[in-house]
Amino acid sequence: MTTTTSFVRQTHRPAELDAGSWPIAAGTLPFPAVDRRGRTARSGGRAEWAARLGELAAAGFDHVEITDTWLRAGDLDKEELADLSAAGRELGLTIAAVALIRASVIDPVHGDDNLAYSHRAIEAAATLGAQVVSVGLHERLTSEQASAWWFWTRDHLANDPDDRELRALAVTQLRELGEHAGSLGMLLTLEMYEDTFLGSAESAIRLVEEIGRADVGLNPDTGNLIRLHRPTDPPGEVLAAVLPWSNYWHVKNYLRLEDPASGTILTAPTSMELGVIDYRDAIRSALDCGYAGIITCEHYGGDGLSVSAANQRYLRGLLKSVRR
Numbered sequence: 001m002t003t004t005t006s007f008v009r010q011t012h013r014p015a016e017l018d019a020g021s022w023p024i025a026a027g028t029l030p031f032p033a034v035d036r037r038g039r040t041a042r043s044g045g046r047a048e049w050a051a052r053l054g055e056l057a058a059a060g061f062d063h064v065e066i067t068d069t070w071l072r073a074g075d076l077d078k079e080e081l082a083d084l085s086a087a088g089r090e091l092g093l094t095i096a097a098v099a100l101i102r103a104s105v106i107d108p109v110h111g112d113d114n115l116a117y118s119h120r121a122i123e124a125a126a127t128l129g130a131q132v133v134s135v136g137l138h139e140r141l142t143s144e145q146a147s148a149w150w151f152w153t154r155d156h157l158a159n160d161p162d163d164r165e166l167r168a169l170a171v172t173q174l175r176e177l178g179e180h181a182g183s184l185g186m187l188l189t190l191e192m193y194e195d196t197f198l199g200s201a202e203s204a205i206r207l208v209e210e211i212g213r214a215d216v217g218l219n220p221d222t223g224n225l226i227r228l229h230r231p232t233d234p235p236g237e238v239l240a241a242v243l244p245w246s247n248y249w250h251v252k253n254y255l256r257l258e259d260p261a262s263g264t265i266l267t268a269p270t271s272m273e274l275g276v277i278d279y280r281d282a283i284r285s286a287l288d289c290g291y292a293g294i295i296t297c298e299h300y301g302g303d304g305l306s307v308s309a310a311n312q313r314y315l316r317g318l319l320k321s322v323r324r
Contacts, residue, residue, distance in 0.1 A: 017292055019320035024312050025063035025096045025296040026056045027250070028070040030304035041071045046083035053091050059309040063096040064088060065296045066128070073098050073128065074121030081127045088128075096294050097132040097248065098125040099191075104137045105173040106166055118177050126184040132248045132294060133181050134219050136191035137170060137198055150268075150300070152227050156195070161203055170197055171210045178216035187293075189248035191219040194228055201233070201241040208245050217247030223298070226276060227254045227267045235277045236285075243282075244289040251311065252298040253277050269300045272311045283318045 017023075031052050034040050041048065049071070056064055066073050066084070076084065088095050100121055103114040118135055125133045138156075145151040161167075174190065181188040190198055190207065198204045204218055220242045222235040253275025257266045272279050295315060297308035 019316045022316070022319055023063050023094070023096055023294045024061070024315055025065045025294055026059065026061040026305065026308050026312070027065045027099065027296050027298045028052065028056075028067045029298050029300070030308075031070040033070055042075065042080070045080075046087050049084050050087040050091065053088055053093055055305060057091040057093055059305055060312060061309070062092055063094045063294065063296075065097040065099050065134070066095060066130075067099045067101060068103070068121070069101050072117075072121075073124040074100070074117050076124060078127070081124055085128050095128045095130050097134060097296065098128065098130050099134040099296075101136070102138055102140045103135065104139050104196075105135070105177070106137060106170050107139050110140070111173075115173055115176075119180055122177065122180050122184065122186070122188075125181075125186060130186065132187045132189055133177075134189045134191055134248055134250075135174070135177060136193050136219075137196040138191075138193040150227075152224075152267075153229055161195070161197060161199065167197055167207075167210075171207065174207075174216065175211045175213060178211060178213045182213065182215040186215075187247045188213075188216045189219040189246075190216065191224070191250065192221050192242070193224050199225070201238045204242055205245050215247075218242050218245045219248045219250055220246045221250035221252075221298075222277060223250070223252035223254060223275075226256060227269075229265045229267060231265075236281055239277075239282045240285045243286050243291050246291060247293050249286075249291070249293060249295045250298050251279065251295055251315070252300070253279070269302075269307075271299075271307055271314070272297075273314050279315070280318055280322060283315075283322050287322065 098121055105111055105115045122133050141151055145154045148154045178188040192198045192204055197207050222238050225232050226235050253272045254267045255270045256276045297311045299307040
């Protein structure tokens with residue numbers, strides 16, 4: 001795996017971060033885009049957003065990532081953005097990042113629309129005062145994935161790594177987004193995801209090199225990779241390789257059971273402390289390479305917010321105890 005020293009500008013924040021001041025955010029992944037009454041998160045307006053964000057604040061978070069599986073910031077108008085910003089501010093929450101999920105700019109059907117949406121989301125993120133916009137190359141869920149208990153147990157559409165022309169398009173489009181984000185004083189981060197150009201450490205690092213902008217780095221979400229029901233690279237090795245190139249970090253963990261005799265592999269979400277990714281070692285690797293970016297807690301299933309809150313406490317303990 002590539003171990004070249006990174007040129008990525010890690011963060012806007014000062015170098016003297018400690019366990020208490022490190023920005024650890026909650027993603028809004030646990031919140032539904034459409035509630036049980038059929039109302040969209042957008043239609044709920046400021047009152048609904050304040051209620052949801054209030055849950056994050058009550059769980060002990062002071063930073064939040066607006067994940068578009070809940071609320072598509074790029075589709076909000078100026079008044080709505082002002083309301084969202086005010087709702088967060090009144091709760092003492094900093095909107096640290098905006099994340100775009102399944103809005104690949106090289107999607108064969110929706111690529112152009114996704115590119116336009118990504119530009120709108122960058123403008124919205126700047127209005128919200130966010131430091132980072134996270135994008136990826138993973139495509140929309142298939143109907144089979146959407147109906148499955150865990151979507152990663154079903155086959156998906158993306159399979160990009162062998163297509164040179166598509167890779168060149170990804171570089172061009174992502175560089176364009178990086179230029180936009182950089183012009184507004186923000187970072188663009190690229191989320192790692194299987195079977196895309198961001199699906200392995202080597203390919204992801206090479207993509208950042210090809211884009212060639214100091215304000216474009218990686219989001220080393222290795223949880224996306226180790227949950228697959230198939231062989232995968234050791235997560236510690238992946239993280240050690242990509243963290244020097246990373247400027248933002250989604251963290252989550254999974255149990256993983258493998259039966260070599262039958263070839264059966266089973267995974268399930270769990271807390272950062274109990275899963276197969278050794279985050280004590282990962283934090284040590286991050287500190288060793290000078291990582292100083294925002295860390296955002298995610299979790300699928302059950303009471304995801306409470307698990308994320310426990311993960312924040314675990315992370316702060318690690319940041320306090322781990323020594324370089």
